[in-house]
Amino acid sequence: MGKMGKNNKAFQFRIYPTEEQKELFAKTFGCCRFIYNQMLSDKIEEYKKTGKMLKTTPAAYKKEFPWMKEVDSLALANVQLHLERAYRNFFERPEIGFPKFKSKHHSRNAYTTNLVNGNIRLLANGIKLPKAGVVKAKIHRQIPEGFRMKAVTVRRQPSGKYYVSILFEYCADENQVRDRERRERKVIGIDYAMHGLAVFSDGSKCEYPDYYRRSEKRLNREQRKLSHCKCGSSNYRKQKKKVALCHEKVKNQRRDFHHKLSRKLAEEYDVVAVEDLNMKAMSQCLNFGKSVADNGYGMLLNMLGYKLEDRGGKLVKVDRFFPSSKRCSKCGKVKQILPLSERVYRCECGYTNDRDVNAAINIREEALRLLFA
Numbered sequence: 369m370g371k372m373g374k375n376n377k378a379f380q381f382r383i384y385p386t387e388e389q390k391e392l393f394a395k396t397f398g399c400c401r402f403i404y405n406q407m408l409s410d411k412i413e414e415y416k417k418t419g420k421m422l423k424t425t426p427a428a429y430k431k432e433f434p435w436m437k438e439v440d441s442l443a444l445a446n447v448q449l450h451l452e453r454a455y456r457n458f459f460e461r462p463e464i465g466f467p468k469f470k471s472k473h474h475s476r477n478a479y480t481t482n483l484v485n486g487n488i489r490l491l492a493n494g495i496k497l498p499k500a501g502v503v504k505a506k507i508h509r510q511i512p513e514g515f516r517m518k519a520v521t522v523r524r525q526p527s528g529k530y531y532v533s534i535l536f537e538y539c540a541d542e543n544q545v546r547d548r549e550r551r552e553r554k555v556i557g558i559d560y561a562m563h564g565l566a567v568f569s570d571g572s573k574c575e576y577p578d579y580y581r582r583s584e585k586r587l588n589r590e591q592r593k594l595s596h597c598k599c600g601s602s603n604y605r606k607q608k609k610k611v612a613l614c615h616e617k618v619k620n621q622r623r624d625f626h627h628k629l630s631r632k633l634a635e636e637y638d639v640v641a642v643e644d645l646n647m648k649a650m651s652q653c654l655n656f657g658k659s660v661a662d663n664g665y666g667m668l669l670n671m672l673g674y675k676l677e678d679r680g681g682k683l684v685k686v687d688r689f690f691p692s693s694k695r696c697s698k699c700g701k702v703k704q705i706l707p708l709s710e711r712v713y714r715c716e717c718g719y720t721n722d723r724d725v726n727a728a729i730n731i732r733e734e735a736l737r738l739l740f741a
Contacts, residue, residue, distance in 0.1 A: 374537055374538070374539055374540075375537070375538055375539075375540050375677075375678070376518070376535060376536065376537055376538075377515070377535075377536050377538060377678075378533050378534060378535045378536070379509065379511065379533070379534050379536065380531055380532070380533045380534075381495070381505045381506060381507055381508065381531065381532055381534070382505065382506045382529065382530070382531050383494075383495065383503045383504065383505040383506075383522075383530045383531065383532050384503070384504040384505070384506075384530070385500070385503050385504070385530055389500050389501075389503055390530075392438075392439070392499060392500050393500070393522060393524065393530070395438060395439055396439040396440060396443055396479050396499075396522075397477045397478070397479060397524070398472075399435075399436050399438075399439045399443075399444065400439075400443055400444065400447045400479045401470045401472065401475055402433075402436075403426050403429060403436070403444050403447050403448075404447050404450070404451055404469075404470055405469045405470055406429060407424060407426075407429075407447075407448065407451055408451060408467055408469060409469075410422055410424065411451075411455075421455075425445070425448060426441070426444035426445060426447065426448055427441070438499075439499065440479070440481050440497075440498045440499050442481045442482050442484065442498065443479040443480065443481045445482075446479070446480045446481065446482070447479075451467065454467040455467060476523075477523065477524040478521055478522065478523040478524070479521070479522055480519055480520070480521045480522075481497070481498055481519065481520055481522075482518065482519045483517050483518060483519065483520070488517060488520055490507070490511065490517070490534065491505075491507075492507065493505065493507065494507075495520070495532060495534075497520065497522070497532075503532075505532065511536065512538070514538055514539060515536040515537070515538045516536060516537045516538070517534060517535070517536055518535045518536065518537050519534075519535045520532055520533070520534050520535070521533040521535075525612070525616060526608075526609075526612035526615070526616070527609060527612040527613045527616045528609060528612075529616075540678075553638040553639055554636065554637045554638050554639070555637065555638065555639040555640075555641065555732055555735065555736060556568055556569055556570065556633070556636075556637045556639075556640055556641070556732060557569035557641040557642075557728040557729060557730070557731035557732025557733075557735065558640060558641065558642045558728060558731065559643070559692065559693075559724045559725075559727040559728040559731060560642075560643060560645055560665055561573070561574075561724055562659050562660070562663075563659065564576055565663045565665060565668070566665070566668075567722070567724035567725055567727070567728050568725075568728055569641075569725070569728040569729045569731070569732040571722075571725050573724075574629065576625065576663050577621075577625065578662060578663075579618045579621040579622050579625075579662065580618050580622075580658070580661070580662040581658075581662060583614060583617070583618050586614060587611070587614050587615070587618075590607070590610050590611045590614055591611055593607050593610075594607045594608060594610075594611055622662075622663075622664050622667070623664075623667070626664060626667050626668045626671055627671060629668065630668055630671035630672045630675050631675060633672060634672060634675035634676045634678075634679050634681060635679065637681065638680075638681045638682070639681060639682050639683075639684060639735065639736075639739065640672055640676060640681070640682075640683050640684070641684045641686060641731045641732045641734070641735030641736075642669060642672075642683065642684070642685055642686070642731065643685070643686050643687075643688055643690070643692065643731060644685040644686060644687060644688050645665075645688055646688065647660060647665060647666045669683070682739075684735040684738060684739060686731050686734045686735055686738070690730075690731075690734055691730075692727040692728075692730040692731050692734070693706055693713075693723060693724075693726070693727045693730075694706045695726075695730050696713070696715040696717060696719055696726070697719070697721070697726050697729040697730050697733065698715065698717060698719040699715060699717040699719065701715060701716065701717070703715075706723075710723065711723050713726040
């Protein structure tokens with residue numbers, strides 16, 4: 369019998385709540401936002417007065433605000449955990465910034481609740497949620513055997529669609545993972561490309577369709593119509609939903625493309641080597657913001673990471689200061705100067721190759737060195 373390790377995996381389903389259930393969800397979103405802001409405000413005031421951190425729970429506010437009893441108490445308890453995590457992240461990494469108050473108009477409409485004593489149950493055509501009862505859902509895939517439900521997140525998109533993300537815990541056989549490690553490893557290197565998303569060490573290139581650029585004309589037209597509507601009017605709300613649907617379509621297209629590409633790479637290769645790039649910094653320099661945000665390279669790496677791990681593979685990140693582009697993949701000599709306009713790499717040893725392919729090969733070789741060092 370192989371040794372079992374516990375992992376988490378989430379499945380997302382679209383739900384179709386009734387008007388009453390929508391009203392309950394809206395109350396829950398509002399209560400979660402309210403209690404987060406209230407607890408954050410009280411913590412700040414207490415620290416100013418005494419210099420100590422206030423320790424309180426959402427239950428302490430229910431006497432003062434009795435309408436909070438109408439929503440799921442576990443959703444409020446998770447808000448407390450999120451606030452504590454925000455504080456912890458700030459003290460561990462100050463560059464993240466101090467916890468901010470949540471806006472009514474711009475914050476994320478979502479809440480998380482936990483499975484306790486069978487209060488959540490997945491059905492054939494729906495899901496049973498605390499306080500809301502059975503909510504109609506499109507269960508488009510079967511949950512594998514051995515998966516144990518832990519928590520559920522209910523989310524409302526700006527377009528008005530509702531989704532649930534169900535978190536499961538499962539046991540992975542570590543011996544099965546090692547079986548893949550014992551085989552001769554198939555390794556590929558990936559070099560980030562501003563146009564086309566990525567170039568691979570085998571010489572192939574990923575042709576990313578630039579979904580945002582394709583939809584930009586329509587988005588601009590819908591945004592222009594929205595700017596001409598009176599804020600708060602019925603036409604304003606309708607047009608705002610149209611704009612949200614445009615953005616949601618682009619997001620879904622991008623996510624679908626990355627899911628298919630990451631699955632293909634995870635199934636074909638045991639090790640995928642990439643550069644540990646700072647995508648946020650790249651989007652803020654050299655007027656590349658729109659291109660960097662459109663291709664969603666960071667999302668692709670996140671998907672690759674967990675899909676490789678599920679299959680016993682590994683995502684290796686090479687240091688961002690490693691000279692992958694300037695280094696010759698044949699003789700190892702590093703050029704001192706290599707302008708961006710020079711798209712073909714030519715070395716004194718006679719080696720010639722596409723600049724990005726050469727970089728991808730170097731990333732692959734550096735990853736192998738790190739793995740077996």
